[in-house]
Amino acid sequence: MLIAPIAELAAALAKKRISSVELTQEALDRAEAANRRLNAFITLDRDGALAQARAADARIAAGDATPLTGIPIAHKDVLMTAGLRTTCGSRMLENFVAPYSAFVVERLASEGTVLVGKTNMDEFAMGSSSETSYFGPVRNPWHLDYVPGGSSGGSSAAVAARVVPGATGTDTGGSIRQPAALSGVCGLKPTYGLCSRYGLIAFASSLDTPGVFAQTAEDCALLLTAMAGHDARDSTSVDRPAEDYTRDLGRPLTGVRIGLPTEYFGDGTEPAVLGAIDKALAELRRLGSTTVEISLPNVKLSVPVYYVIAPAEASSNLSRFDGVRYGHRAAKYSDLLEMYMRTRAEGFGAEVKRRILVGTYVLSHGYYDAYYLKAQQVRRLIADDFRRAYEQCDVIIGPTSPTTAFPIGDKTDDPVKMYLNDIFTIAGNLTGAPGISIPCGFDGKGLPVGMLLQGNHFREALILNVAHQYQQATDWHRRVPEGYAS
Amino acid sequence: MALSSEDVQRLAHLARIEITPDEALEVRAKLDRIFELIGEMRAVDTTGIVPMSHAQDVAAPLREDKVTEADRRALYQRDAPAVANDLYLVPKVIE
Numbered sequence: 285m286l287i288a289p290i291a292e293l294a295a296a297l298a299k300k301r302i303s304s305v306e307l308t309q310e311a312l313d314r315a316e317a318a319n320r321r322l323n324a325f326i327t328l329d330r331d332g333a334l335a336q337a338r339a340a341d342a343r344i345a346a347g348d349a350t351p352l353t354g355i356p357i358a359h360k361d362v363l364m365t366a367g368l369r370t371t372c373g374s375r376m377l378e379n380f381v382a383p384y385s386a387f388v389v390e391r392l393a394s395e396g397t398v399l400v401g402k403t404n405m406d407e408f409a410m411g412s413s414s415e416t417s418y419f420g421p422v423r424n425p426w427h428l429d430y431v432p433g434g435s436s437g438g439s440s441a442a443v444a445a446r447v448v449p450g451a452t453g454t455d456t457g458g459s460i461r462q463p464a465a466l467s468g469v470c471g472l473k474p475t476y477g478l479c480s481r482y483g484l485i486a487f488a489s490s491l492d493t494p495g496v497f498a499q500t501a502e503d504c505a506l507l508l509t510a511m512a513g514h515d516a517r518d519s520t521s522v523d524r525p526a527e528d529y530t531r532d533l534g535r536p537l538t539g540v541r542i543g544l545p546t547e548y549f550g551d552g553t554e555p556a557v558l559g560a561i562d563k564a565l566a567e568l569r570r571l572g573s574t575t576v577e578i579s580l581p582n583v584k585l586s587v588p589v590y591y592v593i594a595p596a597e598a599s600s601n602l603s604r605f606d607g608v609r610y611g612h613r614a615a616k617y618s619d620l621l622e623m624y625m626r627t628r629a630e631g632f633g634a635e636v637k638r639r640i641l642v643g644t645y646v647l648s649h650g651y652y653d654a655y656y657l658k659a660q661q662v663r664r665l666i667a668d669d670f671r672r673a674y675e676q677c678d679v680i681i682g683p684t685s686p687t688t689a690f691p692i693g694d695k696t697d698d699p700v701k702m703y704l705n706d707i708f709t710i711a712g713n714l715t716g717a718p719g720i721s722i723p724c725g726f727d728g729k730g731l732p733v734g735m736l737l738q739g740n741h742f743r744e745a746l747i748l749n750v751a752h753q754y755q756q757a758t759d760w761h762r763r764v765p766e767g768y769a770s
Numbered sequence: 771m772a773l774s775s776e777d778v779q780r781l782a783h784l785a786r787i788e789i790t791p792d793e794a795l796e797v798r799a800k801l802d803r804i805f806e807l808i809g810e811m812r813a814v815d816t817t818g819i820v821p822m823s824h825a826q827d828v829a830a831p832l833r834e835d836k837v838t839e840a841d842r843r844a845l846y847q848r849d850a851p852a853v854a855n856d857l858y859l860v861p862k863v864i865e
Contacts, residue, residue, distance in 0.1 A: 379849070380849065381848075381849055383842070383845045383846055383848070475825075476825040476826070477825065477826055477828075490823060490824055490825065516831075516833065519830060519831055520824070520826075520828070522826065522828070523831075582814075585810065585811050585814065587807065588807050588808045588809075588810050588811035589811055591804060591807060591808060592808055592811070599785060603785075603786070606786070607851060608850075608851070608858050608860055609846075609847075609850055609851075609858055610846075610849060610850060610851075611851075613851040613852075617861065618861075619861050619862075620860055620861045620862075620863050621786070622788075623860065623861055624786040625783075625786055625787060625788035626788055628785075628786055628787040628788070629787050629788040629789065632787065637787055637789070637797070638797060638800055638801065638804070640785050640787065641778070641781045641782065641785055641787075641797065641801060642801065642804055642805075644781045644784050644785045645777075645781055645801075646808075648781075648784065654812065655808065655812075657821055658811065658812060658814075658816060659811060660821030660822050660823055661816035661819040661820070661821050661822070662811050662814055662816060662819075663821075663822045664819050664820060664821065664822035665814070665816065665819060667822055698803060699800050699803060699804055700803050700804065700806070700807050703804075703807065714825075715825060716824075716825020716826060717825075741825075741826070
């Protein structure tokens, strides 16, 4: 039953063809089985989930259900869930039980969703492969020796393996969109500020964005409608009227102008990826849209700009992990300084330490102007490119990632090789604009290819519309990896 | 611009992360790679460009100066490494 998307499951629940308890039981069983092969979950909450499922069934019986009531979901382990362990994939928070829940967690809970567990991820959301987790790497359900992408790889793998029909993620440099592409599912990063960051354990505060994974654009729209909203506890939360993100799904694509950045279709992208995107564009033209070539001359600078700004913000945000109030504390130290130095040496993994050191450097005396300030200036250039582009088009489309999934261990020697995975996604975080990655084909190894649809700020309904129309005419999003289809 | 081992130790100290000489060597090599990447950005002409620190041009939101938080000390200190008399315990700071 869990093979179906949320919209279908909701109908089945409403018609009493299945109960939330049955659905949840199935999700928990699948999660346990999947974990033995995929390591997608860090924590499973059987008792909590079944209690929530019983409450959901009561709500459905009382006629008080929403489209999400009774649906089992998972949260990325960077989002605080009151009473449940929240680790960020790190030894630093290995036993940390969250004292409160994130806004997006509260929102989804109030709709009656059932929380099955917390998904595995790159440590502190720093990564593009979900290999840096203290709890071991996540495996791609399409090919167990390959990465699912990162940092939200546990969530993307869980949805790809049909353990849960929906899961949350967070996207700071591509960490929802890229794993969605590599795992063959839909991954939506909303506009920065649309979903509150309250309770999202901070990595880079000007870039972090909560979002969702699901099988379809329609399901993403349902989840986003529930998760978005103003929150006074997040000073960057935008205050705008609520939207129903499903409202424009059914619109035909006639008149939609699709911008194709020259810079997205050049060298460095695998031919199989480009081939799948070309076929997808042909389909979108057939559906009535037009395409126009655009240029984003500074977009390639996204990666270096990001690797100044994100580590800088991370070095500040992660300074709270000092062994004083929560999390890991070293066992042996002779004074306060040693306590800090050992706690942090023991609690953080190698990639996290590297990024903190880079951040410390670019913010330090004598280097701030040359690095951090400079990066913020180049960020403005990149944002201006996009602003100009949206004068000529409504949606920008290209590959989500230059490659399909790669073998575990393949890119861990050279950090820069890993960083270049995000070359198409990072600009969306620097500008704060929304983007969704949807499946659009496979390569010769049977690994999924993702197509990235980007829109201007707050144009989620439009990119969901284009994605949904594409999904009415194609069936890539229905494909399930072998072994997980029943 | 390659980093020296002194640079790396200085950064580690600023970041309050102890690193061994072996770790420092490995970190140095990887940091050099990252700074090579960042070098591309430094070459761009940005004269007169206003730095962009945020996705939206918004001002910090203001609210009334009223107490809205409850005392949740017991909850927050429940899992603290070391607590006594409602205070977090750390090694002596002042001699």
